[in-house]
Amino acid sequence: MLLKGLLDDFPVLQRTINGKNLIYLDSAASSLKPSKVVDKVAEFYSYHYANVHRAVHTLASESTEMMENSRSNIAKLLNAESEEIVFTSGTTMSINFIVESFVRTGILKKNDAVLVTAVEHHANFVPWLRMSKLHGFSFKAVKPSGRFGELLIDDFAQFTGENPKILAITGHSNVTGQVINIKKIRELFPDTILIVDGAQLLPHNKVDVKDLNIDFLVFSAHKMLGPSGIGVLYGKKKLLEKMEPFLYGGEMIDKVTLEDVTFNVLPYKFEAGTPHIAGIVGFGVAVDYLNSIGFENISEHVSELTQYAIDKISKLDFVEIYGPLNEEHHAILSFNIDGVHPHDVAHMLDQEFGIAVRSGHHCAQPLMSILKDESKLSLFPNATCRASFYIYNTKDDIDILVDGIKFVKRWFS
Amino acid sequence: MYSELVMDYAKLTKYKGKLNNATFIQEGKNLSCGDEITLYVKIESDKVKEIKFEGIGCAISQASANLMIETVSGKNLSEVKEIIKNAVAMARGEEFSEEVLETVAQLADIKNYPMRIKCFLLAWKTLEMALNEK
Numbered sequence: 174m175l176l177k178g179l180l181d182d183f184p185v186l187q188r189t190i191n192g193k194n195l196i197y198l199d200s201a202a203s204s205l206k207p208s209k210v211v212d213k214v215a216e217f218y219s220y221h222y223a224n225v226h227r228a229v230h231t232l233a234s235e236s237t238e239m240m241e242n243s244r245s246n247i248a249k250l251l252n253a254e255s256e257e258i259v260f261t262s263g264t265t266m267s268i269n270f271i272v273e274s275f276v277r278t279g280i281l282k283k284n285d286a287v288l289v290t291a292v293e294h295h296a297n298f299v300p301w302l303r304m305s306k307l308h309g310f311s312f313k314a315v316k317p318s319g320r321f322g323e324l325l326i327d328d329f330a331q332f333t334g335e336n337p338k339i340l341a342i343t344g345h346s347n348v349t350g351q352v353i354n355i356k357k358i359r360e361l362f363p364d365t366i367l368i369v370d371g372a373q374l375l376p377h378n379k380v381d382v383k384d385l386n387i388d389f390l391v392f393s394a395h396k397m398l399g400p401s402g403i404g405v406l407y408g409k410k411k412l413l414e415k416m417e418p419f420l421y422g423g424e425m426i427d428k429v430t431l432e433d434v435t436f437n438v439l440p441y442k443f444e445a446g447t448p449h450i451a452g453i454v455g456f457g458v459a460v461d462y463l464n465s466i467g468f469e470n471i472s473e474h475v476s477e478l479t480q481y482a483i484d485k486i487s488k489l490d491f492v493e494i495y496g497p498l499n500e501e502h503h504a505i506l507s508f509n510i511d512g513v514h515p516h517d518v519a520h521m522l523d524q525e526f527g528i529a530v531r532s533g534h535h536c537a538q539p540l541m542s543i544l545k546d547e548s549k550l551s552l553f554p555n556a557t558c559r560a561s562f563y564i565y566n567t568k569d570d571i572d573i574l575v576d577g578i579k580f581v582k583r584w585f586s
Numbered sequence: 587m588y589s590e591l592v593m594d595y596a597k598l599t600k601y602k603g604k605l606n607n608a609t610f611i612q613e614g615k616n617l618s619c620g621d622e623i624t625l626y627v628k629i630e631s632d633k634v635k636e637i638k639f640e641g642i643g644c645a646i647s648q649a650s651a652n653l654m655i656e657t658v659s660g661k662n663l664s665e666v667k668e669i670i671k672n673a674v675a676m677a678r679g680e681e682f683s684e685e686v687l688e689t690v691a692q693l694a695d696i697k698n699y700p701m702r703i704k705c706f707l708l709a710w711k712t713l714e715m716a717l718n719e720k
Contacts, residue, residue, distance in 0.1 A: 514619075514647075515619070515644075520588075520644075554642055
């Protein structure tokens with residue numbers, strides 16, 4: 174079985190919370206970290222750390238080599254080239270980076286059309302919306318017509334005639350748990366610049382950027398066992414080469430005169446200042462760890478847990494589950510208990526059962542208003558509770574969650 | 587945290603709704619969960635004559651709003667400001683006067699739940715904004 178011995182890799186799972194064993198169901202917000210990653214970061218800082226690229230001494234050379242090994246590790250994971258992997262602080266920064274650079278470069282101009290979806294996380298919604306107002310390009314959102322925020326392929330098909338310049342979509346919703354069929358969407362929009370927010374997708378799936386013909390893929394290390402504050406912007410070389418940098422200074426410089434400046438080659442052209450070196454090194458170890466388990470095994474394990482949770486929780490008539498209920502629903506289960514605010518649910522699950530779930534609008538307010546329209550609850554709280562599963566979760570965790578949900582309902586009745 | 591008192595005050599409907607003749611109306615938001623509250627406050631001869639509120643929220647925010655209204659009703663504005671000051675201090679785990687806060691003091695445990703302090707303070711901060719605007 175996938176989990177045999179694996180739980181020992183996550184020391185925090187030995188903790189008790191309010192006298193109960195910790196059950197961590199908040200991996201969609203940020204995953205736990207295995208000892209291998211934590212130890213590597215500590216070892217790196219203790220014995221190898223120096224700034225990268227600039228110096229010739231031993232520590233600088235070790236530091237640079239370890240960082241660049243991570244880059245090639247990540248490139249291999251995506252079936253990309255190392256120079257196409259730009260390190261950023263995370264998904265949000267990567268998306269803001271693309272939007273800003275597109276405007277500066279003139280890739281995005283007045284009269285161009287940008288298409289996103291209404292289920293996007295704010296990070297892949299607000300930058301496009303705001304910049305459309307500042308720079309005059311059009312901004313439209315595909316509205317989901319399926320069950321509770323479920324995007325159907327026809328929802329996208331309606332926009333093919335508009336010939337959008339850019340399509341920026343999530344690969345896996347952080348609220349509805351729906352995994353989006355990128356291949357089908359690419360077929361609908363063969364000539365559009367396709368940007369995939371992979372923050373929730375990458376922890377569970379190996380994504381081949383060439384096979385899917387993705388132009389940009391962005392994701393964060395901290396949701397896939399790596400350190401926080403580090404993320405990736407994958408971009409096709411021919412696009413990255415055209416693009417104006419987002420931040421200026423440090424490693425991204427080639428030559429500066431009193432009159433002008435030229436920039437470094439890819440990917441350094443986009444990596445201004447001293448990067449989060451230890452974070453990058455730790456992320457490389459996290460990717461190795463995930464590879465050693467195997468993404469197919471991860472996906473299968475999490476899928477089994479998700480379906481188990483959906484089966485059990487959908488039997489509770491006082492609970493509303495959001496998103497599709499079929500196999501497209503993966504890893505993330507958003508729900509509400511009728512008559513109980515999600516903050517109260519989350520607080521009580523923590524206090525009484527040691528269960529960590531997220532509550533709130535999950536930085537997806539447009540989607541919350543869509544869920545509200547379809548909700549049958551006596552009062553929709555503009556927020557949901559979200560349980561999210563990863564490699565270190567078991568069916569026992571879900572059984573306890575179900576007990577917890579029943580307990581909360583009884584308490585508030 | 588979910589004591590009988592909190593649960594009772596969370597379910598109270600007495601102070602819910604609009605005031606048609608409110609002296610001022612103030613909206614407040616809790617950004618982390620999207621909860622919103624609208625306070626309708628009626629001031630007469632420097633005294634809080636009546637307050638009602640609209641909005642949905644968690645048990646803690648609703649109980650806190652109801653307790654706040656019960657406590658500040660009938661008090662003059664300087665007393666209300668003193669009550670708000672003490673409630674904020676209580677939530678932050680600082681010194682406060684139980685005498686000033688009356689029943690609200692029974693929610694002192696809120697200081698032990700940093701993530702819920704915002705829920706508790708939503709109504710209080712909204713009232714504070716309203717009084718500052720005045």
